[in-house]
Amino acid sequence: MIWVTWRQFRTQAAVGTVALGGAAVFLLLLGLRMRADYDANLARCIAQGCAPGVVAGFEGTYATVVMIVDLVLIAVPGLLGAFWGAPLVGGELAAGTHRLAWQQSVSRARWLAVKLLLVGLAAMAVTGLLELLTTWAVNRYDVVRADRFATLAFGARGAVPVAYAAFAFTLGAAAGLLLRRPVAALGATLAVFAAFQFAAPGALRPHYIAPRTTDIRLDAATLSHAEGIVLNGSSLTIGGVALPDAWVVSAGRATGAAGREPDGDALTACLAPGQHARTVECLAEQNLQVTVHYQPSSRYWPFQLIETGLYALLTAALALLCFARIRRTL
Template sequence: MSATSSISLLPRLSGPRWVAAHQHRTTGRVFGGFVAVSFLAVAAFLAVSAGADPKADFAQSADTGMTMLLQRVAGAGMLLPALVGAFVAGPLVARELESGTYTWLWTQSVSPVRWLATKLALVSAVTLSGTAVLVVLFRLARGALSAEAQFSLSWYDTAYEMLGPVQVAMCALGIGVGALVGLLVRKTVPAMVVAGITVLTVAWVFTGLLRKSLWPVETLVSKTPIESLHTPAVWDFADGMLTASGTRVLTETCWGTEGVGKTPEQCMADLGGVQYFADVHPESHFWPLQLIESGLLLVLAGLAVAVAFRVLRGRHAGAS
């Protein structure tokens, strides 16, 4: 596409907004194209699900195909915030600082603050709105799957981020971290690496350490084995038996020498267990967990952006 036609697609942008949009138009088109293709794929699957016999071979093939696609999308979705952070840190911020091209805009009555704010506003509008659309499409497609297929996309596992606002908030964090790292590192490739690793590290901290503690865990107690454990509807952390005094005997206690030649139930009963227990997050905890995590991520994103502007002002206080 020629530069003239590109300009015609952005009639309402001017000044630094036009420059930023024009510089990164290819990336925007690729992301927009991916969102459009996703929309068409989900629309076609919903049409098949609504109009075909679910037991028909064609409908079952579509169900299987969409399940496999959503599994891959969920996996790729975990990398999207890191890619956003790397893009903002490198091509959006550090590359201009490294090459010195930012000075041209700054001599055209564009302040450093406006330069950065414009870039972040554009990338935020495109990335966050596009990610929100992807989340909605993912939820619609998963909801139309058969019950068996939905089991492979349980709400607390790989699909968790793509089922709610956490994915959008994580991308916002990627934008904030990317801006800060780009201003600090000022070298394109190193900034991309540092930003990507930083976002992945934060995501791992939430996924592996913090997420299950963001909302009070529910403890189930029963005289018989708890059947809801190890199912897609229940996220369980610890299970076992309680003694008469309330002491916990965890199932994994019987994985060692204590459990040789015994079932876990027999082993725990021999250790004094009298009733079963399990610490779980039922599916009803999905939205509280999502909203709290999203709020924390947005706070971190806001702090990163605030520090980025402070760094910018400190280093270029005399720029016009």
């Protein structure tokens, strides 16, 4: 049974090996280039604090390519589930070749188990190797960025990509088994996996562990890095408030000392359209603060393990559905 499964899977395995080799070469060259740039421009000053322009220049040089690499790595499990998982059982059901296998001495459960284990482990191995290569290649960028909880970075590092691969592959196999049409199963796998990838970061991830709360003083440094300043009467909202190497889940309105309502007239006088530096300097003198809810960097691996466990449970549920379907219905 293992030999038969391998012969059916060898074309996909060859394509995957070639793609993995090409990705390895690209990531190796990217990692070497990034390390050389980091050693030449940032290694000496990173501990004491580099000039803002130097750090921003390094991030700007590699931000786009790192984003693309992370997007590709997050998409790989879905593609493996669609092109490896969906036709695994659905293809045989559509062609009718499953009847020959079931007339042999191999039981239906064993036939399905060998397919799921052999090809599923291959999908997880490919994704795991890509994750290791990516983590090594963009390590210097991650050190400078110091934002491991960023949506793309979190989903493309650590243990969760392998869990995504297990879930997507089993999802593809279940879709093929239920729909019995490989093309329809392929589309359904991509759609469901994409829905999970869009929903989980915002709907599930912030609630794994209750966030901590702290007050941040809105000084010039904090305000200069804010993504937006919105004033509505005496209500001042600062977007993009950040803490070093932590995930700010949410931030409230700006308040004065001891939580008092800020002076709306003073805030209005600070707003100078087209003069961001003057606005920041004026607001920094108002002694404002904002309450933020955040996840500290020490919770990174607990979050990784929680999300990995969540996808492992979904994978197990889909596998049980496959076995129940093949025993009772078909």
